[in-house]
Amino acid sequence: MAKTNSKRMPVTAAATREEMLRRAQSLVPAIRERAPEAETLRRLPEATVRDLHETGLWRINQPARVGGPQLDYQLLVEISSEFARACGSTGWVFVNLAVHHWMLAMWPPEGQDRVWGENPDVLMASAVIYPCGQARLNGDRYVLSGRWPFCSGILHSDWAMLGGMVRREDAADASPEPRMFLVPKSELEVIDTWHVAGLAATGSHDVACKDLEVPSYMTVGAREVRGDLTPGSAVNPGPLYRQSVAALFPHLIASLVIGMAQDMYDQTIERFGAGKSMSSRSRIAEHGTIQSRVAEAGAQVDAARLLLYKGFHESLRLAEAESVPSVADKLRWRRDGTYAAVLASTAGTSLFRAAGGNAIRLSNPMQRHMRDINAAMGHFHVNWDANSAAFGRVAMGLTPDNPNI
DSSP: OOOOOOOOOOOTTOHHHHHHHHHHHHHHHHHHHHHHHHHHSSSSSSSHHHHHHHGGGTTTSOOOOGGGGOHHHHHHHHHHHHHHHHHHHHEEEEEEHHHHHHHHHTHHHHHHHHHHHHHTTEEEEEOOOOOOOGEEEEEEEEEEEEEEEEEETTOOOOEEEEEEEOOOTTTTTSEEEEEEEEEEESSEEEEEEOOOSSSSSGGEEEEEEEEEEEEEEEEEGGGGGGSSSOOOGGGOOOOOSOOOOOHHHHHHHHHHHHHHHHHHHHHHHHHHOOHHHHOOOOGGGGGGHHHHHHHHHHHHHHHHHHHHHHHHHHHHEEEEEEEEEEOHHHHHHHHHHHHHHHHHHHHHHHHHHHTTTGGGGGSHHHHHHHHHHHHHHHSGGHHHHHHHHHHHHHHHHHSSSOOOO
């Protein structure tokens, strides 16, 4: 087994992005070694969860006021991409849980203090699929019921962010409002549903509750986190926490696909560089078709990464200027994040096919990367048909069809 860190590293506002990226890279060999075990367990090994706590990496976007480094959002996807090179599931759980420290900073301050005051190292899973939950307002509390699939990392978490549609009893004709609810895992039923062919170690089980009372300060409206001041701005006024949640979400998924495709590219270079064809015994590196395929895949991965970073830079510049991004900008960022995933997925598929029969051996990590990429590309937030159409209609002068953007 790979060794775990024996000593907790400090997590302070003085921690630099370079230091945190270095800590992440130091974990990659152990994560790679544990990848088969993680797939068997259908969850992350406890050693990996412990390593991520001890290095402080879960908390990279956490506000400085509660002891976090408050580092940039792009760093989150850089680290998740590094982890995905070794194990797609580990990258997936990391980014899905770590991003909630960023999101919680937008919650009402009383909600933030309840969660972080109890434990600043807290882990929060999510299933923000609004139609799966139904809620009603009862005084200063919401009453929430529903069943939500794909709650990644719930087995490692203390809380869960769940989406729900709220209909006010005193306004029967009003459209339901989409809100996010932060609830203790102890008040949820976790249903073992995660028996899958890809991203098997994410433990993305279903969760359910019935008539669960949630204080109003433990909720936030989807339309309150669209790239302007949020309920949490009073205590976390920095530009990091003024960026749109929905506009940048595809980038989280894309970063994982990029990481896996990058590892497949690196493996192809290493194996084909010194390998010989089984049928002709010729040197594979001298085959023009392989040379071309490697060149195209490398360009696709690099282009995908640049698309992600472009969106982050634009979003941050607007937030620093205290300017609200337009709907067209946000849909373009979603388009670009989705297309980045498409590019990286295409590269990984091409390299997998070039690898031949040996790629399907369970001892070959390329087969796990391919299964995990296919699973990741099933996520709605990187569905090209949906996200390209959403951008295209606004680009051509039609009204947006997603009010949460």
